[in-house]
Amino acid sequence: MDQIHPRHVADVDPASLYGNDPRRAWPERPWVVANMVESVDGATAVAGRSSDLGGDDDLAVFRALRGVADLILVGAGTVRAEDYGPVRLPEAIVDRRLAQGRPPVPRLAVVSGRLELDPDARIFSGYPIVITAEASDEARRAELETVAEIVVTPGPSVDLGYALGLFRARGVEVVLTEGGPSIIGQLVAAGLLDELCVTIAPVVAGGDSARLVAGVGPFDPPVEMRLERVLVGDGDLFCRYLTVR
Ligand SMILES: NC(=O)c1ccc[n+]([C@@H]2O[C@H](COP(=O)([O-])OP(=O)(O)OC[C@H]3O[C@@H](n4cnc5c(N)ncnc54)[C@H](OP(=O)(O)O)[C@@H]3O)[C@@H](O)[C@H]2O)c1
Numbered sequence: 001m002d003q004i005h006p007r008h009v010a011d012v013d014p015a016s017l018y019g020n021d022p023r024r025a026w027p028e029r030p031w032v033v034a035n036m037v038e039s040v041d042g043a044t045a046v047a048g049r050s051s052d053l054g055g056d057d058d059l060a061v062f063r064a065l066r067g068v069a070d071l072i073l074v075g076a077g078t079v080r081a082e083d084y085g086p087v088r089l090p091e092a093i094v095d096r097r098l099a100q101g102r103p104p105v106p107r108l109a110v111v112s113g114r115l116e117l118d119p120d121a122r123i124f125s126g127y128p129i130v131i132t133a134e135a136s137d138e139a140r141r142a143e144l145e146t147v148a149e150i151v152v153t154p155g156p157s158v159d160l161g162y163a164l165g166l167f168r169a170r171g172v173e174v175v176l177t178e179g180g181p182s183i184i185g186q187l188v189a190a191g192l193l194d195e196l197c198v199t200i201a202p203v204v205a206g207g208d209s210a211r212l213v214a215g216v217g218p219f220d221p222p223v224e225m226r227l228e229r230v231l232v233g234d235g236d237l238f239c240r241y242l243t244v245r
Pocket of ligand 1: 035036037038043044045048049050051053074075076077078079081082111112113114115116133157158159160178179180181182183184186210214
């Protein structure tokens with residue numbers, strides 16, 4: 001994989017590159033980075049899943065970004081669509097985290113209002129966090145309490161800003177969201193997204209999957225991002241943007 005912007009560097013290692021990027025938590029919330037893959041024509045899923053879009057290099061960047069996170073935030077739609085499992089990372093990334101005095105892998109937090117999550121699903125073998133709203137069904141909450149830590153935010157639906165504040169108070173500095181589009185949309189709309197890492201896969205997918213940011217906007221004027229870095233590998237482009245503040 002080569003870096004092609006801001007200058008050419010051959011054969012870069014994504015784990016050390018993303019691992020060394022500066023990310024500073026805000027006093028009231030963690031730094032929030034999103035990572036998504038899309039086709040050239042902007043599809044985020046093929047047949048309802050994103051796994052066919054990314055290749056080996058995308059997996060390396062995906063893992064590198066997991067390596068920098070204290071917590072991974074993901075919507076229940078993505079957990080159901082992709083059958084998320086507990087977080088596993090390559091040994092080199094685990095060693096790097098341990099050397100920094102951090103836990104071997106980040107925790108996973110799932111956002112859900114309806115709580116229609118199967119307690120026997122793979123994800124629950126890793127005792128994730130489930131973030132839900134005060135208005136959610138109490139019986140469903142009690143059932144999931146046996147396999148997950150439940151975090152409740154006030155109001156009819158999950159307030160992501162409130163949840164991020166709770167995590168910051170617990171010492172979380174970097175949150176990685178892996179989507180889906182509705183989660184990224186809410187974060188952008190609330191001004192909570194700091195960094196966006198987008199893989200553009202060299203395929204045209206067509207279809208009507210959501211764009212990377214869904215359910216919000218159009219923003220007028222659009223939210224301005226600054227292109228910080230571009231890598232290329234296997235025909236994929238790996239673009240790293242920072243929100244202009
Ligand atoms: N290309 C990529 O990198 C990528 C990454 C991730 C996902 N995807 C694709 O995106 C699709 C899923 O996207 P999506 O937008 O439907 O799913 P999503 O954003 O992962 O999840 C949506 C669900 O999250 C919960 N949710 C989100 N915000 C909430 C709030 N404020 N309060 C309460 N609950 C909230 C709801 O769950 P409940 O229904 O449980 O209440 C909602 O149905 C899949 O096809 C997946 O493959 C692609």
